[in-house]
Amino acid sequence: YSHIKPMKIAFLISSLSKGGAEGVAAGLCNSWQTAGHTVDILTFQTNDEIIGYELCEGINLHPLALMKESHSVLKFLQNNIIKIFNLRRRLKAIAPDVLVAFVTDINIIAIIASCGLSIPVIISERVHPGAHKVESIHNLLRKYIYPWAHTLVVQTQDIAVWVKTNLNMQAEVVANPVREPKFRRQAHVDSRNKIIAVGRFTRQKGFDLLIEAFSNISNNFPDWELTIFGNGPERASLERQVRLANLSESVHLPGQSLEIAKEISMADIYVHPARYEGFPNSLLEALAGGLCCIGTDSPGGVAEILKNGEFGFVIESENIDELAKTLSIVMTNETLREQYAHKAPLAINGFTPEIIARKWISILENAQNSFDVKN
Structure with missing residues (x-):
């Protein structure tokens, strides 16, 4: 300068x-x-x-x-x-x-x-x-x-x-x-594995798709939970979706967090299911924190950030079956999660x-x- x-x-x-x-x-x-x-x-x-x-x-x-x-x-x-x-x-x-x-x-x-x-x-x-x-x-x-x-x-x-x-x-x-993270991924303090997503509760962000995908496989993974941080006009609709799927014990919508970097550090998988995007900050923060990430090939920057699969899983936008299948693979295979978590911070070089x-x-x-x- x-x-x-x-x-x-x-x-x-x-x-x-x-x-x-x-x-x-x-x-x-x-x-x-x-x-x-x-x-x-x-x-x-x-x-x-x-x-x-x-x-x-x-x-x-x-x-x-x-x-x-x-x-x-x-x-x-x-x-x-x-x-x-x-x-x-x-x-x-x-x-x-x-x-x-x-x-x-x-x-x-x-x-x-x-x-x-x-x-x-x-x-x-x-x-x-x-x-x-x-x-x-x-x-x-x-x-x-x-x-x-x-x-x-x-x-x-x-x-x-x-x-x-x-x-x-x-x-x-x-x-x-994206800033250097305040927290790096850490060992669990409880017995449940965690999937995390972050964003405004709008149709754009695709959280309805994520909840449905998780619902399709949740019976096979009783030791996993999904937490979506955020707020917005779709909150009531998402809460109803969780309730109707009987997922209240395993899907949580706690609102916005003032310490989202800390929340990310305590998770195992980050999912960005957006229908379209710009350049999502929450995905950058998850990669910086060393988290295994799943994103969509929707219009915008998600696939570009993940280098089309090099630094995270890229799936077809709005494909609930593919999202559920990818989640199952990653949730089952801890070694695979660790491989992607290890190289995740490399995705943000230059940012x-x-x-x-x-x-x-x-x-x-x-x-x-x-x-x-x-x-």
């Missing part, structure tokens, strides 16, 4: 509550601030909303308090016009060298709000846009407004190909960072926070320099 001229970086994200994109945003901003840049984070949440991540001293937080429900097209337009004008006013006051934005709707607002302000905008999709459904208006606006951004950053080559094909844009590929932060800074610096030349 020593040769890099300090920049004034503005970062726009909907909120800093607990979540994958939010965690990456907080981590990047902390890295940049520590490296000597000035960082302003703008969110649409209110002053009193809980921030899910620690921020470095010196980072300026601007909660714009503009999160409002849009129950009609008119209200949608009104709310977004208010966001654009308020954001534009704040950007004029901050006068950043670059503006970074995360997630489709926020990206669109960032591009429109910064028009004519001589601020290069770097936007980022945080999940596979071909699989993740957004409002049709956002789909349309993405197609016509994204090219106004200086750079679009995605997390995988798979997503970059989609962007080239569907948006006719060249995307920069930068993975998510340290320092390396990823430097890649981002290179993109931001390039945007600033090319914008200066153009102007």
